[in-house]
Amino acid sequence: MKRSALIVATVAMASLVGGAATAQQRAATKVSAEAARGKYLVQIAGCNDCHTPGYTASGGKVEERLWLTGDRLGWRGPWGTTYPSNLRLLVKEMTADQFMQHARRELRPPMPWFNLRDMSDRDLKAIHAYVKHLGPAGHPAPQYVPPDQTPSGPFVQFPPPPK
Numbered sequence: 001m002k003r004s005a006l007i008v009a010t011v012a013m014a015s016l017v018g019g020a021a022t023a024q025q026r027a028a029t030k031v032s033a034e035a036a037r038g039k040y041l042v043q044i045a046g047c048n049d050c051h052t053p054g055y056t057a058s059g060g061k062v063e064e065r066l067w068l069t070g071d072r073l074g075w076r077g078p079w080g081t082t083y084p085s086n087l088r089l090l091v092k093e094m095t096a097d098q099f100m101q102h103a104r105r106e107l108r109p110p111m112p113w114f115n116l117r118d119m120s121d122r123d124l125k126a127i128h129a130y131v132k133h134l135g136p137a138g139h140p141a142p143q144y145v146p147p148d149q150t151p152s153g154p155f156v157q158f159p160p161p162p163k
Helices: 003-029 033-045 047-051 096-103 113-117 121-134
Strands: 074-077 080-082 155-157
Touching: 033 047, 033 121, 096 113, 096 121
Parallel strands: 074 155
Antiparallel strands: 074 080
16 A cells, blocks of 8 residues: 555544434434423523622523533521522532422522422423532532521621511
């Protein structure tokens, strides 16, 4: 085989192998229909507004790989100070049924737990599938701070409810 033919054959083979590897990578990251629905629900339900650092301030311009990793910004009110949990770490060991039970519990403000309570099983399972698709990432959110203690990091202060 001539040298130029050998070079062309080598380039062609490398192109085929590279193309196959790219196709495999795309297939490996492909989102199931259920997880795609979960992503949509996460976006329209406002989950990222609190559970993704910088999401609201940037007008939603946060890379998806950082979504739902919790936040260090506290929400302080008469209930104490709560922090948006890292949902990706929270669900890593949960089944869809366990996630549904957790999501339907009454949670501390300002989490709108009543919105989750009213979601269908299908919707909650889709959100679970999407969060599982993202995989674990980030660090746990800070722990709850009781009302008689002041949090050490940044927080948003809620006024007491009107009387």
